[in-house]
Amino acid sequence: MYANAFAPEYQGALNSLSVNSSLTDVLRAASEQLRIAEASGDRREVARAGLGVAEARRRLGQVAEADAAWKASYRAARAADDLGAMAWAMWSGGTLARQRGALPLARRLLTLAADLGKRGDDVVARGYSLAGLAETGRIQGDYQAVGRLHEQLLAEARKRGEARHTVWALEGIAQIHRNTGDFDRALALFEEAAEIARNADDRRGWAWAQRGIADIVSVRDGDADRALSILEKAERACRRMNLTSALAYNHKMRANVLFRARRYRQAKRGYEETLAEFRAIDELRGQALCRLGLAKTLHRLGQRGPEETAAELRELRTLFQRIGLHHARAMTDKALAELPTTAPAPAEAAP
The missing domain is CATH 1.25.40.10 (Tetratricopeptide repeat domain)
Known part of the structure; x- marks a missing residue:
């Protein structure tokens, strides 16, 4: 039997927020609470509210703002000597790093977060950090x-x-x-x-x-x-x-x-539109995966020749290797291996 889901990253005055709260509502509430906490000089509450700001901005794709927010939350937690709050801030930073495709950095930050959670006796922060490490490894x-x-x-x-x-x-x-x-x-x-x-x-x-x-x-x-x-x-x-x-x-x-x-015209539009979405939120992994799908689609449509497609795939393979995305690299190798014998298929009629 499971209780209703809750969001432990919404802490302090934000703990009434639901896991299903709109992120714009979370950002509004967290920003207001952060102003109140800063005015009162309550560093622990500054850290908690700052975590809410960081997580809302991260999930909204506001990468630079999220990066500044989790670091500010960590500094406030450290000033308050709150190991649990430090762990949560570091977890947020590690999760952001994974979202941006900086997987080695994500591993380092999440490992530090798990250690801080253990030292601060925050079981949930430690569990979330270990889960983040597991997800990072799975993505790779x-x-x-x-x-x-x-x-x-x-x-x-x-x-x-x-x-x-x-x-x-x-x-x-x-x-x-x-x-x-x-x-x-x-x-x-x-x-x-x-x-x-x-x-x-x-x-x-x-x-x-x-x-x-x-x-x-x-x-x-x-x-x-x-x-x-x-x-x-x-x-x-x-x-x-x-x-x-x-x-x-x-x-x-x-x-x-x-x-x-084999609905290649629709797939092409989908990959192009989604690639723009990932670029808007600085999501490197998503961008690379969309480029892989788009490269294969353009070849199938006959809009990109084998040599140009192969060059794109080799570039993506290098990117996947650098990021550490082993499964995506294997998919790219497979696409490269199939390329010489893959003839462009007739495109279906436009919908």
Whole structure:
């Protein structure tokens, strides 16, 4: 049995905010509380309110502002000698670094955050930091290294009845199974995550689970129309909460579904529009993945020749290698290997 999802990153005077609160509302409330705390000289509350500002700005894609906010929160926490608050600020910084594609930096910051959480006896901050490390490793494709950590965190979340972390862990394990080809197991886990999130009123977790379900429906079943319908429902949830990054990844998956269905003209538009979304929020990983999809799509449409496509793919391979995205690098290698024998397919009629 799981209690309703809550957002432990909204602290102090912000703890009444819901996990489903609109991010613009969170930013407004956190900014106001930060002004009040700064005027009163309460450094601990400055750190807590600053964390709320940092997280709202990060999720809205306001990268530079988020970077300044988590660092200011950390300085206030350090001045207050609050190890738990320092851990939360460092967690926010590590999460932002991962969002920007700076994965080695994300690992360093999240490792420091986990240590601070342990020293400060903040179990939740430590758990979130370890989860961040696990997610960073999963994104990089280090499945063996982080698989056990995902399972450990899932067991701990289930034991505590903490819905939000249970959903996160299930989705992470599901993604590992999906990327290693066990689509049936992946779908079961995504569906379990979606059900728990729905019952716990975790709309963010539900939207991410729907994206995973749509992916499996597309790649395993070849049912593009059902996958697109699932993504459309998830998109509405993302828009209600102003989840900028999640919305961009939803749109990238939509383009992926269209590509698999050989609807190349629509896929091209989707990748181009989503690439602009990722650029607007300085999301390097998302940009690179969109460029990969777009390169393959342009070749399929006959709008880019094999040599130009190969050059783009080699450039992307170098980028994925530098970022540390092993799974994406493998996908690029596969696309390069297929390129000489891949003839552009006839494009479908424009919708």
